Amino acid sequence: MRPSKRAPDELRAVTLERAVARYAEGSCLVSFGNTRVLCTATLEERGPPWLRGSGKGWVTAEYAMLPRATHERTRREVNSGKPSGRTQEIQRLIGRSLRAVTNLPALGERQITIDCDVIQADGGTRTASITGAWVALHDCLAWMRSRSIISVDPLRDHVAAVSCGLYKGQPVLDLDYAEDSAAETDANFVLTAKGGIVEVQGTAEGEPFSEAQFTELLGLAKAGIAQLVELQRQVIA
Amino acid sequence: MRPSKRAPDELRAVTLERAVARYAEGSCLVSFGNTRVLCTATLEERGPPWLRGSGKGWVTAEYAMLPRATHERTRREVNSGKPSGRTQEIQRLIGRSLRAVTNLPALGERQITIDCDVIQADGGTRTASITGAWVALHDCLAWMRSRSIISVDPLRDHVAAVSCGLYKGQPVLDLDYAEDSAAETDANFVLTAKGGIVEVQGTAEGEPFSEAQFTELLGLAKAGIAQLVELQRQVIA
Amino acid sequence: MRPSKRAPDELRAVTLERAVARYAEGSCLVSFGNTRVLCTATLEERGPPWLRGSGKGWVTAEYAMLPRATHERTRREVNSGKPSGRTQEIQRLIGRSLRAVTNLPALGERQITIDCDVIQADGGTRTASITGAWVALHDCLAWMRSRSIISVDPLRDHVAAVSCGLYKGQPVLDLDYAEDSAAETDANFVLTAKGGIVEVQGTAEGEPFSEAQFTELLGLAKAGIAQLVELQRQVIA
Amino acid sequence: MRPSKRAPDELRAVTLERAVARYAEGSCLVSFGNTRVLCTATLEERGPPWLRGSGKGWVTAEYAMLPRATHERTRREVNSGKPSGRTQEIQRLIGRSLRAVTNLPALGERQITIDCDVIQADGGTRTASITGAWVALHDCLAWMRSRSIISVDPLRDHVAAVSCGLYKGQPVLDLDYAEDSAAETDANFVLTAKGGIVEVQGTAEGEPFSEAQFTELLGLAKAGIAQLVELQRQVIA
Amino acid sequence: MRPSKRAPDELRAVTLERAVARYAEGSCLVSFGNTRVLCTATLEERGPPWLRGSGKGWVTAEYAMLPRATHERTRREVNSGKPSGRTQEIQRLIGRSLRAVTNLPALGERQITIDCDVIQADGGTRTASITGAWVALHDCLAWMRSRSIISVDPLRDHVAAVSCGLYKGQPVLDLDYAEDSAAETDANFVLTAKGGIVEVQGTAEGEPFSEAQFTELLGLAKAGIAQLVELQRQVIA
Amino acid sequence: MRPSKRAPDELRAVTLERAVARYAEGSCLVSFGNTRVLCTATLEERGPPWLRGSGKGWVTAEYAMLPRATHERTRREVNSGKPSGRTQEIQRLIGRSLRAVTNLPALGERQITIDCDVIQADGGTRTASITGAWVALHDCLAWMRSRSIISVDPLRDHVAAVSCGLYKGQPVLDLDYAEDSAAETDANFVLTAKGGIVEVQGTAEGEPFSEAQFTELLGLAKAGIAQLVELQRQVIA
Secondary structure, eight states: OOTTOOOTTOOOOEEEEEOOOTTSSEEEEEEETTEEEEEEEEEESSOOGGGTTSOOOEEEEEEEEOGGGSSSOOOOGGGGSSOOHHHHHHHHHHHHHHHTTBOHHHHOSOEEEEEEEEEEOSSOHHHHHHHHHHHHHHHHHHHHHHTTSOSSOOBOSOEEEEEEEEETTEEEESOOHHHHHHOSEEEEEEEETTOOEEEEEEEESSSOBOHHHHHHHHHHHHHHHHHHHHHHHHHHO | OOTTOOOTTOOOOEEEEEOOOTTSSEEEEEEETTEEEEEEEEEESSOOGGGTTSOOOEEEEEEEEOGGGSSSOOOOGGGGSSOOHHHHHHHHHHHHHHHTTBOHHHHOSOEEEEEEEEEEOSSOHHHHHHHHHHHHHHHHHHHHHHTTSOSSOOBOSOEEEEEEEEETTEEEESOOHHHHHHOSEEEEEEEETTOOEEEEEEEESSSOBOHHHHHHHHHHHHHHHHHHHHHHHHHHO | OOTTOOOTTOOOOEEEEEOOOTTSSEEEEEEETTEEEEEEEEEESSOOGGGTTSOOOEEEEEEEEOGGGSSSOOOOGGGGSSOOHHHHHHHHHHHHHHHTTBOHHHHOSOEEEEEEEEEEOSSOHHHHHHHHHHHHHHHHHHHHHHTTSOSSOOBOSOEEEEEEEEETTEEEESOOHHHHHHOSEEEEEEEETTOOEEEEEEEESSSOBOHHHHHHHHHHHHHHHHHHHHHHHHHHO | OOTTOOOTTOOOOEEEEEOOOSSSSEEEEEEETTEEEEEEEEEESSOOGGGTTSOOOEEEEEEEEOGGGSSSOOOOGGGGSSOOHHHHHHHHHHHHHHHTTBOHHHHOSOEEEEEEEEEEOSSOHHHHHHHHHHHHHHHHHHHHHHTTSOSSOOBOSOEEEEEEEEETTEEEESOOHHHHHHOSEEEEEEEETTOOEEEEEEEESSSOBOHHHHHHHHHHHHHHHHHHHHHHHHHHO | OOTTOOOTTOOOOEEEEEOOOTTSSEEEEEEETTEEEEEEEEEESSOOGGGTTSOOOEEEEEEEEOGGGSSSOOOOGGGGSSOOHHHHHHHHHHHHHHHTTBOHHHHOSOEEEEEEEEEEOSSOHHHHHHHHHHHHHHHHHHHHHHTTSOSSOOBOSOEEEEEEEEETTEEEESOOHHHHHHOSEEEEEEEETTOOEEEEEEEESSSOBOHHHHHHHHHHHHHHHHHHHHHHHHHHO | OOTTOOOTTOOOOEEEEEOOOTTSSEEEEEEETTEEEEEEEEEESSOOGGGTTSOOOEEEEEEEEOGGGSSSOOOOGGGGSSOOHHHHHHHHHHHHHHHTTBOHHHHOSOEEEEEEEEEEOSSOHHHHHHHHHHHHHHHHHHHHHHTTSOSSOOBOSOEEEEEEEEETTEEEESOOHHHHHHOSEEEEEEEETTOOEEEEEEEESSSOBOHHHHHHHHHHHHHHHHHHHHHHHHHHO
16 A cells, blocks of 8 residues: 555646746646646757757756755755756756757757756656656747747657656555655656657666566556646647 | 836735745745745754854745746856855845844744745845745744744744835835836835834945935835735734 | 943044055055055956946956954865855945946946955954045056046045944944944945945844934944045045 | 677677775776776775664765776866766766665675776776676675674675667667767666666667667676676686 | 176065064064065964874964965955965975974964965065964964963974075076066075975976086075074064 | 885886877876876867967876775865865976976977876875876877877977985985885985986975985985986887
8 A cells, every 4th residue: 555545556646837937938837746846948049069050959957956845954055066966867867858859950059948946845856847847848849939939849749757666565656755765666767658768767776676577667657657648738738 | 107007105916825835844935026935944953053052043044046037047056156145145134134033042942944935036036035934934933832842932023125216216115127127226124013124225226325315215115014014914814 | 332432423543555565556555443454456458248348347346354364263265165145245345336436438348356355354344445445446547547548537436434333222433343243233334425325234133223223323424434535535635 | 780890799808807906905997898997995994974873884886087088088077076967877876786785784884985987988887887896895895704894795696787779770788989879779787696677777869769679678788797797706706 | 687686695675574463373474575475373272183182283374365466466266166286385385394393292282373365476475474474483382382371482493485596597596576487497495594404396497407506596595594594583582 | 124125226116008098199007116107198189278379389287096096095086176285286296397308389289188097006106107107298299290290209308207205314215105104304306317307396294304315315316217217218119
């Protein structure tokens, strides 16, 4: 029995709220249960220096947590001079996931930065961020098309993400904080609407896991991400 | 005529929403028009080292802005190793303002940290932060009393803040971003419900201003802060 | 009775010594009693990048304290990677004060940096810095005119500064360290020779103060700054 | 055809040389073709502060590259104040992999740090590091047993790692730099001798990949890691 | 002919002014011609952690230059997070030189920090610093003896320093900035009153120099330092 | 008797191994007994900005130690944001030594960086680095000539270095770690094949030393460096 009483293959209540930031070109407040992340998209006319002359654009992401998003207050990273290893790992994952479904030449030599700021954290902040960031990116691109900055939609597919894990030996979908802390294995999956795998990361916290267990987790993820993509479709409709 | 069409002595629409952060001991989402700040209060059983043995507690504040709170995206301060001078100035002001109305010995040797994170910025973020931080602090203290951590209420008074300025030569109350950028003089006032001055800061951006002008600005601030205090009273009732 | 035996409206002995730094374009060693600050002016032909093409110049300031300027040795800020919040606040105040009396377009696209290094600190270092910095700036501008770098004097007025405070309930002028540590309210005033207010900052350390008290402090400051401006006049004559 | 002429399921020439660092408690110079990593193990009698009183030990890793390990010289990270995100990600992966096969309570409250310094880099530095680090850790533990610091061997299994990828659509084992730069999908596998999965990371650089492709990569990795474990067995025999 | 018209073996005008810093336990303003350095000594009852329990004290030094001590303004090091290599090299040299003539056990477990702040720089700031720092240290120790903090004088000898160099092929004593910039070889000597060598550093800027030339430089230094020591004797008398 | 049983004027076993780094333009693994340093030379077509337009090239060096090169593990400098004072001092010494024998205009506006990474440290790492760096530089220049990047050999002479010291009152050559820790005086000499002095640094750790002692140390260094130069000659032949 999961602490949240959910069925093993049951997502938390997921909501995607668009246009929540007055000044951003696209934005989405995503909730996976008590996890809430504000995703904003910013268009910058200049891409990074190393893309100059390539004719291609870039999509990147930054990630941070408000200090009291968590049960215990977390120190602000500003005092340490650089994002932590965990923060950098997450923001690179978000950026790679979005680029995997974006036609970068169609963007032109521009950069879109997606800021994912965690307002409240109850596990799964990176997967919620990817799922919400896609909506913010979509809206930013729509904003660009409505102003004829681009003529073709650079989005090639949906992308969404979810975590799975072995909790008391049982494969379960969409771990919340209580489950995540106790899980023996923790895996994050980033998939497209068409079912392609963009990223998979699986880590044994204690005992190594088997190939069969890994396949079960992937199965849960595919079903969960299909629901997340359906929600994205509804909200942009 | 103000860009916002407000009368010279008219505040923006102000709202104070309590209990918006699930894990914090007190919280308040404050809006001054399009400016929105999330204030959370965290109780820590250990005060700063230099208070040890003094029998007194401490109230401190941290302040930050989400990158896309603003019209143009602002770079995260995390990469520069330390909060900017402006950030430090603001967080010290918020902390001093709250301590001015708190009976620190009544807290015991504990620290309360108020995090003020600007979700959206349209001018007046420091004054909105102080006004909302008071509510978060109030709720944190109520939480402590309900658990018998303290027996006496350490709050001695309300504190709230507002900016005033000379805009096209006219003294006006509660500057928004458009007014703030164009104002010749910009002043911030932090007052108590009883009318005491906790902090006043006035800066001539161009021409120096006169004592008479300064007195007019203070008059506007007193009237505006009386309204803010009334709102604080209603929301905690 | 003040610890220094001064009358409530009495400045400390103030001296302004010009041309104390052999290589600087202007310099002034200012003393307010035991507080001593070396102010040097440096002309740089290139202004900051954000002014390029504007036709305007810039005046900026940096401030620091020698480690043993104080009763107890202070750690050098060099090891912390950035000036402290207090240092940044002070250097921004000095810069703003000087720019308020400078005709920036008359400077051309050049920058003058005033370095204020506290040799000995007995309270009031920021107000002494502003008062001495004006002399260093004046001499740098005279140096420029004597070399025909500029043809018009960009200085529009004098600027000087003094602190006031409530010490044992009594408004007093020009706080030294002993008074400053014990004052209930501490205020800094930056005024021009013509009596305009450039900056006012008042802070209640404990109890809030009243409007009447603040008016008294401003009155003391006006009289004190008139004397400081007279000294500036004599020294540049 | 692979640039290196290897068969799709063929490892590069792998060597493990023990006892290469005179002062370290254990060491191994590992080569995967032209990739060479020096792994040294250091025993510290004090574990990290957060383990104090837990009765458990800790194994951690640090990773760096010599500036001219690479085709182009890489700037030293020392000037940037913190290891890069990539460096942190790799050193956390190495540490987790080793802890997964170590009985931490059997270590006592001690820490073993494995330093992995890349002398020459031709792709696969993180997988070579893990494979060599296991040998350095093994020798450090043997050193401890020979001095009766511990009585039981804390090693529960071998651990080794290899990368696989889709190169021109073909699943291949143990990517060198030329293949890695051109691969569409890149995956790292960390497995135990018993076949358990400790970590799996797969990333689509361009097109998403399918579940079937991923299963093929895992199959290659299992065969490759069986050979690496066999080499570890021979070298410690 | 030297730019300064001095004879090859002629020091600049040297002055040592004691008790120039009101709050320091010892202080000396040293001038070597236009080079001026303020040296202050601070007694701290706690030595560095690594000396705890050793029964010995420590003497250390810090060195910095005011930004406009030089012909061109120098950026403050505060923004770079750490003293430059040159600064660290100089402050370690000053500390070593002073410790070479101090009986550290006689100090007890205390630390004396000598701050050498260059007010004006015209070459030879490190040698002036050492020469003046000895006076500040002497006065700090006298202050300690007068308060019975120590009973025995820990100073075993004088120490002073001077630079020499090959200028247009000619060995000369006490280089000023103009000579230093053009010298082919630059050497610094730190000697005691008894003639012992504490430190010698010689660097060929262009052509290597010969042993005979080096011996000539050392001869000049011995004569110059004898004069500096005589000045120290007079000033403390 | 020296701990190493060597005669007072006896070098440790010295080896110079060329072409040890596959990707570098020149490289040398140098051993002085158990001290081992990997020196690699990197050619960069762009020199430092301050040489632009001068027609001259530049040779610079960086130095670092692997964490477990030493008896006790040393913390990586990466976490402190800047090389330590010792590291900076050493890398500046290596760079100056190499430039003293290089015809910089003959390089053209290019930079050669020599990285000296200490693999194992048993005293004398800076002198071994200089001796090996010369070989790496030589091979880099040969590589450039073979590709007609330069037509004239910019090397004007050999340069090599060795340490000497007073160990139990006896002058000895080439200190190892055990001797270095106990020596009363420690000196480093950098000489050319022609016998010119490029750099000399002598430091009394305890008692000052005499001129006669210093002359003895220099004599030992000259004989030792003659052997090191002979080895350089053999290895490049």
